[in-house]
Amino acid sequence: MLSETNSPARIPVEERLFSLVLALLATETGLTKNEILSTVQGYRQRYAAGGDNSALERQFERDKDDIRELGVPLETVAPPGDTGNNQNLRYRIPKGSYDLPPDIRFSPEEMTLLSLAAAAWKEGSLSAESRRAIMKLRSLGVETDDPLVGYAPRLRAREAAFEPLSIALERKTIVTFSYLKPGETAARLRSVAPLALVQHQGRWHLQGIDQDAQEPRTFLLSRIVDAVRATTNTFEAPGGDYAARALDELERIWEGNVARVSVQPGTDAAVRLGKRYGTDRSSGTDPNEPLTVHYSDLNILADELASFGPEVLVHSPEKVRDAVTTRLRRAVADHRDEADQHEQEGRDA
């Protein structure tokens, strides 16, 4: 977070950050913290020679984090043979790792696609990152084709847990959160090393190592019932494409879980379940033949099937059937009134 203490010579935050980046890029050997605070624009105005600069030092620490978050490789170098003395650390930004490699260039077609990819995050948690990535792409000067007219795809990461988890993922910090497992009435506190965030069938999942079980687990973000807290513990993740593995696993679960469901022809249930990913009619022609419906989460499927009311009849498995009837029974109980004889006014189909 950027904050500014009151100061007579107030330099805008972006000017201080910009000046810091320029100064650290221009130095070969690096600058010490003291050199930075006493000479760089935005700090030097507030520097007290020989006095207490602790507030300014804290400001510098926050600025470093903010700059690194933008992908600027701000390095700390300890002088050879001199370790441990914080005052002698030098800071710099090596130009070679700052500059976008010269072979990374994009065609107008690619720019169009990237702009649309960024626009998909318009209201999502990664919208600020997408916006900044697009600024960097535009600095390359490539004119985009017409945007893909006629499309407005959107990714939504509405769960409050997404943002803190995505940050923990990046910083490799262990997080804790309360997780309500389906079928349980009380949430349990979990401690997890986050490895990947993946969206499968429209739902966000966290893949991570459960610290109590010391085993990989997949969590549905919508079942995290309180705030995600980052701990001060970090972890080492051996390399690997965790996201791809998590998606493969969810896909395997989806394929493996099958419910057999009869649908009334011509209804909303028949149309939508018929078009659902992976759905199959066992025989192919008979409209009364039950559908084979795949799912990754029993409760999510049961919610959907319950919404179809009498349009569906679940044959198997037993647990899906039970979950659906439990929901319907509850809905009846919650909505049945004592004298249940209200006149139908003909608005209902």
Place this chain on the structure above:
Amino acid sequence: MPENASPMRAQDKLTFLLALVPFLLDHERVSVAETAEHFGVDQEQIREAVRLIAVSGVPGDTSQYLHGDLFDIAWDDFEDNDRIAITNRVAIDDSPRFSAREAAALIAGLQYLSALPENADHAAIGSLMAKLTHGASASPSQVAVAGTQTDESLRTIRAAVGSGTRVEFGYLNSRGEQERRRVDPLRIESIDDDWYLRGWCHLRRAVRTFRLDRMTELVATPEPISYRPSDVSLPDTLFEPSDDDLTVSVAVAESAIGLIVDYIPDGARRRRQGGIVHTQVRVAHYHGLKRLVCRHSGVLTVTAPPQARAIVAEWAGAGLARYGDDA
């Protein structure tokens, strides 16, 4: 064409400065207007940034920010002609790398877009992702989106949008009745896994939103559309409220309010009471309401009017009856 009105935060402003400098170095005497257009920001934002760049630099050998240690621009050209020419540059000349999260956001976005028919060339998307990874200052974070499964209907509608021709399909109306719709397709939209067509419906004589997975017997016709995207305004929200909508009172578990937030009308009162929120939801018809409530059975209850409660109870009861269970 400013595309986001939200004010830039300091990190965004810094990124903008770092992005603007290499662009200006590559474009000698570029106009403020052209630069604003290219970056999609206000012209005044460009002028402000240029003024800041022009007085910025490095402390230099003297630590005094002497003239040669600062950027400089052709001031007269800037003030008189609104053109930008950098005459002295300091420290940077190339575009910065992406951060791990920036690269991850674009990569996940690309994965999502790979469902679009024109992106059937997965090799091209793959090479683009590789470039983003290589252009990031650290390995992109592990964020991924499974390519959504879309059927032939998306391809058909996409082609119709492109050629400006009408489509026809069967669709269940909000009362659950099957109707044949003739629609001028204007825009394909999606939210996560759900795909929609916005178009001019000739039956309703209005812009309507259709779920792709509710369409049946979709046919592309050769008839040209009579309403073009420029003729009608497409609001940002997917579902337009209509005067015929029904508003009912509900009690919803506080933890589940996010699940129905799309249905709560703007300005509806929310009264909290012991983990329960009393508010309202707006639906096109009871046909949709009873489904919504049964989907969220246990956490969402209609409290009024009694007729709405009865319809929900009847729907759930009919569903239960199929199991020979009288509850």
